[in-house]
Amino acid sequence: MEKVNDRPALEYSPALPRLGAFDRAKAIGKSTAKRGIDVYFATKCAFLRTFGIIDFPVPPNHCLRRTSSHTLRHYYESGVTTMMPIVTAARIFGVDLDQPVNVLDFGCGVARQFLQLNRQYPRVKAHACDAHPDNVAYVKRTFPNADVYANNFDPPLKYADDTFDLVYSVSTFSHFSLDDAKLWLRELSRVTKPGGLLCLTFNSYTSIAWTHDRGGIRNYSAEQLTQDGHWYYVDEASWYRRKAEEAVSEFGSNTTGATRPTGDMFFLRSTRKFL
Structure with missing residues (x-):
């Protein structure tokens, strides 16, 4: 098995279900519809930009929706x-x-945060990476002066030890x-300078309450998270x-770049003993 940072790479089973003719046609139809919506959305954005609204x-649009934003405002x-x-946190x-400090946006998506970093702090040496090549193509095109690349789903990253502030x-x-x-976490610690800062968001109690309000994961409670310390939900068959x-x-794929299923991970607010 291939080694990654002196640890075995996590195993992946590439077996995919067979699709019938109807399901294949439906998949092609979805892709075609996404292309059409992209054209409409780009035209709308050009109109709004012409009149100074954005x-x-x-x-x-297909990238925007992949990263949880359904509107320009959001x-x-x-x-x-x-x-x-x-x-x-950086100030503190x-x-x-x-x-000109070195900053990395890990899992940059389509640059929701990276946009703000480059707008507000132009002296920063901005770097970004993501496993989805479609996201990376957009971010590279939009921020030509930044260092942006498509990383593998597993470590290592291309950066040297102790690179980032x-x-x-x-x-x-x-x-x-x-x-x-x-x-x-081990890999990001490797590329961060001694005394540097890691800011990583994760799901916790608030995320569970938010998901419950929308009818999801009703079979798991905040009380169970307190008892278990962490909980991972993934529907592998659907993935x-x-x-x-x-x-x-x-x-418009959501899974390109991922070599095994991802899901929803919930941690206690204090995760040290698990990570």
């Missing part, structure tokens, strides 16, 4: 609100973003299994089926 770059405002705690712990990751560790979280459907037409 003044920021916007990803294609894309921009959620980038601001999720970046604010990271900036605050001595990372001066007004200087700040590493942040929003809504990435909330989808890793416990094994993947341990693997990547592999989606992977098979998206293999028919990769445009």
Whole structure:
């Protein structure tokens, strides 16, 4: 088995379900519809930009929706609100973003936070990576002066030891299994300078309450999380089926770049003993 950072790579079973003719046609239909919506959305954004209603770059609609934003307002405002705690932590712990410090956005998606970092702190040496090549293509195109690349689903990253003053990751560790979280926490620690800062978001009690309000994971409670310490929910059968459907037409795929299922990971607020 291939070694990664002196640890065995996590195993992956590539078996995908067979799709019938109807399911294959449906997958192609979804892909075609996403392309059409992308054209409409791009036209709408061009109109709004012409009249000065928006003044920021916007990803294609299929990328936008993949990273939980269904509207332009949510894309921009959620980038601001999720970046604010990271900036605050940087100030508190001595990372001066007004200087050319090295900052990494790990799992950058379509740059909700990266947009704010580059807008507000132009002197920062900005780096970003993501396992989804579609996301990376957009971020590279939008921020040509930043160092952006598509990383593998498993470590290592391309960076040398002790590279970054700040590493942040929003809504990435909330989808890793416990094994993947341990693997990547070790890797991000490797590339962070001694005394540097790691800001990583994860699901906890508030996330469970939010999901319950929307009718999800009703079979698991906050009390159980307190008792268990961590909980991982993944519907592997659905993930592999989606992977098979998206293999028919990769445009708009949610699973490209992932070599095994991701789901929803919940931790106690204090995770040290588990990670």
